[in-house]
Amino acid sequence: MLLKEIIGKEVIDLQGRKLGKIKKADIILEASTGQVESIILGSKNNKFLIPWNGIKHIGTRVVLIDSALKYMENKM
Numbered sequence: 001m002l003l004k005e006i007i008g009k010e011v012i013d014l015q016g017r018k019l020g021k022i023k024k025a026d027i028i029l030e031a032s033t034g035q036v037e038s039i040i041l042g043s044k045n046n047k048f049l050i051p052w053n054g055i056k057h058i059g060t061r062v063v064l065i066d067s068a069l070k071y072m073e074n075k076m
Contacts, residue, residue: 001058003027003036005058006022006058006063007022007023007024008021008022008023009021009022009058009059009061009062009063010061010062010063011041011048011050011062011063011065011068012062012063012064012065013064013065013066013067013068014056014064014065014066014067019041019042019048019050019065019068020041020042020046020048022039022041022063026039026040027039027040028040028049035052036052037051037052038050038051038052039052041068048068048069049068049069050065050068054066054067054068
């Protein structure tokens, strides 16, 4: 699966909460393997960290995840 294939899809967790659409995704990579660890989703003020292994299903219009964490950037 290519990252561009999930752009534009709605992200919904197992509790039915809509977290938003994947418009532009920032990704976190594991440096030693190059594998995607997480996707950061959201707007400037409301971001979620979605672990890649937390994605349960990718459909034609929806990405179903088990959970997401509120993401806070560390601005120094």
